[in-house]
Amino acid sequence: MNLSLNNVIHQAEQIILGKPQQIRLALTCLLARGHLLIEDLPGVGKTTLAQVLARTLGLKFQRIQFTSDLLPADILGVSVFQRDSAEFKFHPGPIFAQMILADEINRATPKAQSALLEAMEEQQVTIEGVTRVLPAPFFVIATQNPAHQVGTFLLPESQLDRFLMRIQMGYPDALAERGLLSGVDRREIITRLSPQMESAELLVLQQLVRKVFVSPALLDYIQAILRHTRESARYTHGLSPRAGLALLSAARAWALLDERNAVIPEDVQAVLPGVTSHRLQAVSEYQKHSSNTLTRELIEAVAIP
Amino acid sequence: MSKPFTYALLLTILMVTAPHAGHLPLWVSALCGTLLLWRSYLTYSGNPLPKRWLLMLITITSSSGIFISFNTLFGREASVTLLILLTTLKLMELRTARDAIVLIYLACFTIITNFLYSQSIPTALYLFATLMVILTTWVRLQTPSITFKPCARITSILLLQAIPLALILFILFPRVQGPLWGLPQDAFASSGLDDKMSPGSLSRLSLSDEVAFRVSYTGDPPRREQMYWRGPVLWDFDGRTWTSGKAAQTAAPQFTELEQAIDYSVTLEPHNKTWLFALDLPDRISVSANLTHDFQVLSKEPVNTRLRYDVRSHLGYHANLHEAEWQIQRALQLPPFNPRARQLAEKWRANSENDAAVVQAVLTYFHQQDFLYTLEPPPLYANSVDDFLFETKQGFCEHYASTFVFLMRAAHIPARVVTGYQGGEFNDTGNYYIVRQSDAHAWAEVWLSGQGWVRIDPTAAIAPARVQSGLSAALPLMARNPPQWMRNLRLNWDTIANQWNQWVLGYNTERQFAFLTRLGIESVTWQKMVMSMAVGAGLVIALFALFMLRHMFAHRPDKIQTAWLKLCRKLAKIGLPRAAHEGAQDYAQRIATVRPDIADAIRDLATRYSALRYGMGQDEQTQREFIRLIKKFPSFRRITESS
Structure with missing residues (x-):
């Protein structure tokens, strides 16, 4: 079974050059049944990552471009009156897919944002009194421009918490960029990609993640991390219990990707920046540090018990 | 130094110095307040601290100011003032961690000085809270990565642990004779009775709720009407003020036919005078004291600390049946004022067959005329007795006692004024009486042949309630009359304060x-x-x-971890220590890049360790194998040889 996972990673790495870490984190997020927020400048390959993953995993893909005039109905769908049958017929919106790319989510109004975020939380939507279950697996990749860009509604902290991870793409290194510039058009390759996995297989993997063993020693380590963020003067507030659970399930998924059946501290450390960077805020005097520095300091400050 | 820490330090210094604000010279309090505000503003705005020459200037000027104010830099007042000023000034050069430590130690020293001024329970509680803040700031200084809340928890645990030690030291530390905090030459603000009395002096005192002393009786307490606590006895009258005067000679008092013995113990608050209060007439006292010819009990030294003594008194007595002639003469002296009062006294003298009848006549006069017992009588002029007797007819106990004695002397009956306290409030929680300044009273004593000195209380003729149930009963409108629950609260509090006095402060x-x-x-x-x-x-x-x-x-590590840590130590010796946050796999990876010769062995061990510590099945065999491999792993010397 892990053979197909390896194929997925391998195929994705062929297209998204020089970003193995981001690919693995995105997959981890998917396996842990979380949702992913990618925050970076336009044009660094956020959309490509989503498309490649959807293709490779054989998921039904939908893209929603968020704009300031986007309405909830544009996401969820509407009932339209059919003249011939003389009744209302529901036209499902783009949310009824297995992988959603919510592009530039912070450009939409909070009302439209919350329509998506509620769907993410509940795995179902209620429209005109009828509850409709979303397909499984259901995975949202939202992209966000950095806050200082014009015309953006920053996601509030409570909604950021709905995302399991927040990652950054970053610029590719020189070698990867050379390959990108000299190679074939990426969009062309994507259309030719073949699925390496079926969605049923993905569901089984998601089940397996929950069975990855966690020893008491590892729980000690996670609790030490949580305690440190709560006692330290560096952060405005410590990590919540939900953040602890997120850290644990992401670490499990990471261990599975690494073909291990038990979580080790390195797994926790690998997913920690993604899981905690949007949940931790430095107090003002440390704000000059980036969130990367903050999470790296967190890892270095907590000894493995 | 971070902003929150500086604010905490400012709070510490504010809490330490605030209780002193009342008794420091006003300009010092104002200067310290300004410095604190200035420092807070500098922290808030992030502006640099003042230049060194400016601080020097402030320090030298204000120290000279203190020297000029007190004429010295020694003694309690001057040195406390100097200490507080310099502590506050130290805030202005708070640059390094060392400065902060100095400041925290200074704060610890400075809180002690508060006990030089007050040793009450609220003070102790306040200073305990201040100590909490000081220590929290200190813990925060030592561990800057922790917020204040866990710092406060650490402090509470430290203080809780210190309590048993403090108790042992308190109980067992050998005491020197003398009070815990009093300095021998302390000038206590003297409140309470004085050795002179003029119209208004007692009514002013009766507004004070301060405790004069507390009494607990060994047996049944006497009736209220018998609770006359004798203080200064006043002989000389200048027309307005009564003074104790100077006795030309002294003679020991003679008591006869003593009866109704009563035993009690008194805890006297410091009043900085020598008299000890006792019921008439005292017979025995447990501290060294003199009994004067006019039956006052005088301590050898001024009472400037709380003093506890046991007394036996006799409520029935004949005192100085054979009074010396010069005493009789002294008790008849009158200033040349108040002609109308003299006339009235002469008239009574002529109409009465003996001294006792004159006394009765005067008391009846007070009772029948419209005399009023009040705390706020109208002012009296040169002939104060005449004014009072015929014009205003309103007065407090000092007016009645003074007028009565004047009339007696005018009628050729030896008389004198006695001041002291009358009555007291019974505290049923603690089973003792509280005598307050508001119980201050003045009465008269006349010498009758065959009976000796006899106590006459003219106030009882006008306002019997004053003597039977206390001032608030006699003056329901004038005196503050608190509701019952407040009274109970006050009594309970007094019981606690009394225990504190007896067992903590009075633990000699x-x-x-x-x-x-x-x-x-x-x-x-x-x-x-x-x-x-x-x-x-x-x-x-x-x-x-x-x-x-x-x-x-x-939390001792198990054997797997012990073995792993041993391996880490071995590797640390060849200059490859494991960081505390470094996982086994990462560590092995790092070592593999530096030392390819042992890479495989280390990787294998790291994988085994991860599996054993974080994996599911931990059977004995693999565990033993792992420990054996670690033991077998070449130690420092051999690794270096092989490389």
Whole structure:
């Protein structure tokens, strides 16, 4: 079974050059049944990552471009009156897919944002009194421009918490960029990609993640991390219990990707920046540090018990 | 130095110095307040601290100011003022961690000075809270990565652990004679009775709720009407003010036909005068004191600390039946004022057959005319007795006592004014009486042949309630009359304060010896006390140490981890220590890049360790294998040889 996972990673790495870490984190997020927020400048390959993953995993893909005039109905769908049958017929919106790319989510109004975020939380939507279950697996990749860009509604902290991870793409290194510039058009390759996995297989993997063993020693380590963020003067507030659970399930998924059946501290450390960077805020005097520095300091400050 | 820490330090200094604000010179309080505000503003705005020459200037100017104010830099007032000023100034050069430490130690020293001024329970509680803040700031200084909340928790635990030690030291530390905090030459603000009396002096005193002394009776208490606590006896009258005057000679008093003995003990608040209060007439007293010819009990030294003494008094007596002639003459002296009062007295004298009848006539006069008992009488002029008797007819006890004695002397009956306290408030929670300044009273004594000195209280003729139930009953509108629950609260509080006085502040050599004897220590010596102090403190420390060690052993690493840590130590010796946050796999990876020769072995061990510690099945065989491999792993010397 892990053979197909390896194929997925391998195929994705062929297209998204020089970003193995981001690919693995995105997959981890998917396996842990979380949702992913990618925050970076336009044009660094956020959309490509989503498309490649959807293709490779054989998921039904939908893209929603968020704009300031986007309405909830544009996401969820509407009932339209059919003249011939003389009744209302529901036209499902783009949310009824297995992988959603919510592009530039912070450009939409909070009302439209919350329509998506509620769907993410509940795995179902209620429209005109009828509850409709979303397909499984259901995975949202939202992209966000950095806050200082014009015309953006920053996601509030409570909604950021709905995302399991927040990652950054970053610029590719020189070698990867050379390959990108000299190679074939990426969009062309994507259309030719073949699925390496079926969605049923993905569901089984998601089940397996929950069975990855966690020893008491590892729980000690996670609790030490949580305690440190709560006692330290560096952060405005410590990590919540939900953040602890997120850290644990992401670490499990990471261990599975690494073909291990038990979580080790390195797994926790690998997913920690993604899981905690949007949940931790430095107090003002440390704000000059980036969130990367903050999470790296967190890892270095907590000894493995 | 971070902003929150600086604010905490400012709060510390504010809490330490605030209680002193009342008794420092006004300009020092204002200067310290300004410095604190200035420092807060500098922290808030992030502006640099003032230049060194400016600080020098402020320091030298204000120190000279203190020298000019007090004429010295020594003694309680001047040195406390200087200490507070310099502590506050130190805030202005708070640059390094060392400055902060100096400031925290200064704060610890400065809070002690508060006890030089007040040793009450609220003060102690306030200073305990201040100590909490000081120590929290200190803990925060030592561990800057922790927020204030966990710092406060650490401080509370530290203080809780210190309590048993403090108790042992308090109980067993050998005491020197003398009060815990009083300085011998302390000038206590004297409140309470004075050795002179003029119209208005007692009514002013009666507004004060301050405790004068507390009394507990061994047997049944006497009736209220018998509770006359004798203070200064006043002989000389200048037309307005009564003074005790100077006796030309002294003679020991003679008491005869003593009856109704009563035993009680008095805890006297310091008043900085020599008299000790006792019921008429005192017979025996447990401290060294003199009984004067006019029956006052005088201590050898001014009472400037709380004093407890046991007395036996006799409520029935004949005192000085054969009074010396010069005393009689002294008790008849009158200033040349008040002609109308003299006339009235002459008239009574002529109409009465004996002295007792004159006394009765005057009391009847007071009773029948429209005399009013009030705290706010109208002012009296040169002929104060005449004014009072015929014009205003309103007065407090000093007016009645003064007028009565004047009339007696005018009628050729020897008389004198006695001041002191009358009555008291019964505290049923603590089963003792509280006598307050508001119970201050003045009455008269006349000398009748065949009876000696007899107490006459003219106030009782006008306002009997004053003597039978106290001032608030006699003057329901004038005196503050608190509701019952407030009264109960006040009494309960007084009971606690009394216990505090007796057992904490009054824990002197005698109490210590008595307490230790009751604990079963035979023939207490200071050597024994020091010994048991050392043993007790040692026991407490050992107990805490044991507790903490057990706590540490509870988290002792298991054998797998012990083995792994051993491997880490071996590798540390060749210059490849594991960082505390570094996982086994990462560590192995790092070593593999530096030392390819041992890469495989380390990787294998790291994988085994991860599996054993974090994996599911841990069968004995793999565990033993792992430990064996670690043991087999070449130690420092051999690795370096092979490379």
